Amino acid sequence: MATDGIEAVFLETHNWGKSARFFQALGFELDFATDHSSGRLRNGQGAYVFIAEVPEDHKPGMQVVLTVPDAEAFRPGPDVEVVTPFEDTHFGTRQATVRDPDGRLWNLQAPAGN
Structure with a gap:
């Protein structure tokens, strides 16, 4: 996904x-x-x-935060380094962090409960 x-x-x-x-x-x-x-x-x-x-x-x-519709269904490919897996936030979503090839960090946000 x-x-x-x-x-x-x-x-x-x-x-x-x-x-x-x-x-x-x-x-x-x-x-x-x-x-x-x-x-x-x-x-x-x-x-x-x-x-x-x-x-x-x-x-x-x-x-910059990118939308992921379902945290459980998200399967990053081999070119995506996952820095932190999806975790619940205090504001009712789930977030993960990935790193791009140049070292920039990107946040991924999914609805809670997925």
Whole structure:
């Protein structure tokens, strides 16, 4: 089983409010905000952007998350290095990490319960 495309882009920021307003100015709408300086924004039916504020001493990162419809059915080929297998997350999904040939890490996300 292959991935179904891009699920989300996870961004870390030093200022949740400024980052959210930046994406809203680009046409994204706030889907929800948390009480700990993070939230999800959408622009149409495509991938969503999830932004989380990190401390000033932490370099903001970015991750692209690919959709996997069923974690149990996912069988990576020999060219895919699995760094971490699928595990349950605190936000109700299952995630795994794979490494591409150039060393970049990619997150895979599947629905919980699969």
